[in-house]
Amino acid sequence: MPFLMVDAGDLFGRRSKDERHQTEFLCQMTGDLGYDAIGLGERDLNYGLGFLQEMITKYDLPFTNANVRDAKTEKLILPEYLIVERNGVKYGLISVLDPALKIITMTADEADFTIADPVATLRDLVPRVRREADCIVLLGHLGENNTEPVIKEVKGIDISVTGHTYRSLQTERVLDDTAMFAATHEGRYIGRGNLFIEDETGRVMAIDVGVTSLDDALPSDPEMQARVDGYKKSLVEYQEAKRAAYPRTMGSEKETFLGERSCMSCHDDAWKSYVSSEHRTAFATIRNKGQSTEPECLSCHTTGYMYKNGFSESAKINLQNVQCEACHGYGTEHARDGKWVAQAKDSCVVCHDKENSPDFDYATYWEKIKH
């Protein structure tokens, strides 16, 4: 390959299982494209360090980072820097992450990370890498505002590629002795920089920049398109398989859930107790975790997920949260003979099972939601 191909981080998707599934496909494709270095973005830890390492091994991804450590072992989680030789020039590829960016992982046992100061890290590292390389490339996952201050503080960076930015640099830009590049987020653009590099010193002598929008105007590569189409099919299958694990087999097609508001007018006291309970915010809880489309969470954090005519995203009646009918049953079966009360008492343990509610005790829990 005559060129150096780099990415400054945030390759991975948002924190949800569907996006994790897509991220694996993205990693596979990225691996096939043959990048030389990928800087670490905070999003690349969204699915935990284990998943990142699995992707690195499986798809040969050249991730690098010089300032993120495992809090327990105090060891760097990725290779500190990379050296790549191209056309007789040795490039030292370094990446740092902005400590202001929060690393939040989806894994339950959240490993803690520490992020060291980028300037201090680079002041120590750049001279060390310089001994092995002609040209220093910084993949700074520092965003638009923090890249320039770092470049100004640290001498000896020849090329800077900005990560975590929403702005592309369309024309050439040189700050002190550093050539600056940026192509904005989500892989929507690809940036090209033709550099004339002095063999002896590795110094960038002249630059020509181009940023291309990867929009519909650009023809798709047929082979890539076929792989993307194939993947989309497999994503649908994956989602259907997840839903199939929670089949909608209970209840009856003849009955319907009427929704919490239909009970409000006649049961004022019950309503008051219900609106102040955590059952009323159960859906927000899973949404905050980025899991509001996951069957394995919806089954307990909505009303009637596994019942005919129960919760679905497209339903006319909003059945988010653990509503009255999640415990009492279909509103269309409303009874006044004590049956409904008894039924509700038995409902708790369907959701308050050992795994999700280990401290459940009917008397103490009922006390908190009694009506």
Ligand code: HEC
């Ligand atoms: C359809 C599933 C479901 C049923 C049935 C259900 N719960 Fe819950 N319950 C939940 C969920 C989910 C939460 C967590 C809500 C949140 O904070 O997001 C919860 C939370 C609670 C809480 C608050 C826990 C706390 O730490 O304060 C109490 C109390 C409670 N439930 C009592 C009951 C009782 C008593 C019953 C039976 C009469 C019952 N629940 C039936 C799903 C259910």
Ligand code: HEC
């Ligand atoms: C079998 C039923 C069940 C399933 C499945 C379930 N939950 Fe829950 N969840 C509960 C119950 C019940 C509680 C309340 C526990 C308690 O306080 O005793 C709860 C509580 C929670 C809480 C704590 C709420 C708070 O206010 O602190 C979170 C967060 C949560 N669930 C997220 C999830 C996510 C994410 C999933 C899917 C991966 C999920 N739950 C799947 C029943 C379930």
Ligand code: HEC
């Ligand atoms: C978490 C489960 C749960 C939810 C949600 C819930 N209930 Fe109940 N409800 C019960 C249980 C259990 C009883 C029976 C308590 C007892 O008598 O020991 C009950 C009792 C009642 C009673 C009979 C009270 C009496 O003393 O005769 C009414 C009426 C009622 N609920 C209406 C509602 C309405 C309306 C809503 C929604 C605004 C609602 N419930 C939400 C579990 C629930």
Ligand code: HEC
């Ligand atoms: C038109 C008024 C009305 C509406 C709407 C209504 N109820 Fe009732 N409900 C009553 C009356 C009246 C009783 C019997 C007296 C009582 O126990 O309060 C009753 C009784 C109940 C009981 C006790 C049942 C038993 O087995 O003894 C529950 C539980 C209950 N309602 C829940 C609900 C729920 C849940 C909804 C919404 C889906 C609802 N009700 C909507 C009027 C209504």
